[in-house]
Amino acid sequence: MKPTLHNRKTMVLGRPNGDTPVRAACEIIARRREGAYWTVSLSAPDIAERAHPGQFVNVAVSGPGTLLRRPFSISRVSRQGPAAGTVDFVFDAHGPGTGWLADRTAHDVLDVVGPLGNPFPLPRQKVSCLLVGGGYGVAPLFFLAEELRREGLRVDMIVGAATHERIFNAIEAKRITASVTFTTDDGSFGEEGRVTDVLEQVAKDCGTGVVYACGPMPMLRAVAEQCQELELPSQIATEEHMACGVGVCWTCVIPTRTKDGSVRMKRSCIDGPVFNGARIAWENSRWEVGGPLVTGADQPIEEPPPRPTDDELWGNA
């Protein structure tokens, strides 16, 4: 559907309680290029006050024959200060919908539904958190890092991309973390290789107790499987072709394993997008790990830090 909210800058539809998504006409406050990507800041007070890291917004786009909204992870919200009531998201202009979006400018109005999906659960224990992002999948991890730091938790990051240009906001990654390791496939920035080439060593050096990841699905599979080998709990923000974003179309499913071992197709829009990495049934998915999985040193870790279990971290959710 074409955006229908132009010139209705204050229109908000939804229920008045705080835990449900709304549909809002959101004015673009700023739009800027960041490396290979675009960042858009929206004036969206109702979404900003309801949003948590890991959630997404579903944005109506225009263009020949486009019909469906485009989902974007929320990369930042501001609830106070000069930018209060703003919501940011990052995108890569690679199709007709995102191409149209890249042509919007400040003061244009977007038709946005959100916040949608389940957020990253925050650990109930003091653990050191390692955030692993690929491409612009790093963006929502910045939002998560802020929340984790507010909880008084140590945050480290691994930021990977194909090339230097596709590393998203390296300065911000350095600013908000205790340590950050960069990897690029071509070695043009940071270490040459993949995030999983350095994950084991970084986790060991940082005393990591939990891993959060967002990025392309093959990378997420590699990260989740490596975390399982290392017995590290992981929370993975998934991505799958999505028509509605609100739980009614059943297109965006991810195979997940229940406690009794059976595989269930869960909707990433409403049961996810964040799933426990150990619960995703990757072997039943279409995602293959890209290239050989290098697990780093073969040496056993001498004194592994005590690692909390899933139940200790997240409860019985």
Place this chain on the structure above:
Amino acid sequence: MTDVRRVEAPPPPVSEEDAADLSAVDLRIDLGGVTLANPITTASGCFASGSEIDRFFDISVLGALVVKSITLEPREGLPTPRMAETPSGMLNAIGLQNPGVDRWIAKDLAWLQGKDVPVIVSIAGKSVDDFRQVAAKLRGRAGIVGVEVNLSCPNVEHRGLVFACAADPAGEVIRAVRRELPDLPIFGKLTPDVTDITAIARAVVDAGATGLSLINTTLGMAIDPETGRPRLANTYGGLSGPAIRPIAIRAVHQVHTALPDVPLIGMGGIRTVEDVVEIVRAGATAVAIGTATFADPFVTQQLVTDLRRWMAVRGFSRMDELRGKVFPRV
């Protein structure tokens, strides 16, 4: 936490608007002996069982809610990708993922029974006996005002299982469901992918269906030109959205012309109030909204409001004044 303002869309700048008497419009319809408050319903598979959209607005404003198809056993459906956007439409191949009739009754129907909305249950199956057993489990349940028999899901294991592609198997399914549910309105949901939809429609009505739901998605395919791979894991999928609206209008008009007394639930790419009026003029009694909900979760609620206003401005007061009203071109 500030309350979200519930803002009605500002009225369009039409001068008659102010004079229009919204209360003079009676949107009620008689759908196979059941009175619904308005003709706006949901297309099966596009509204789940209601709770997801009820987060956005109170779904009891709808005329009726047609739920996602329920089968005898739970189904996990097809692998991904299940969806591909196409010009003014989308392809889907879900494969009837659903919790199975027992879990659906325990959880989803129980939730719906707490809402004041008439429920039409879409049922699907691989065999005549599957349909019969699901129908039997629905007998006597509160809140259910009708059953839609999905004779035409395109994403089943064999095209031979699309019952609505031939008159005899379609009729057989309807007879089996009718035996289990003698008193409920039954709607047969038909595919447009046949040579003569009126022949199937007639067979389904003769077998005991109260009415018909027109149309299901039409079978399509999209291929990625770079990789050469089909965009859907299932290769083929059902095409929906505005791209198929002219097919829906044609099918509803053909069937209404052939069987003017049979109530029809019209659907296929309906998105705006003008689309609603178009398919009612073609012959639909109720109108189901499908893919449009994917783009705007509020669209069904909005259409109830918009339809009342559209009619008031033009001096229409009852749906009968529009239904089937197509005039010869002179």
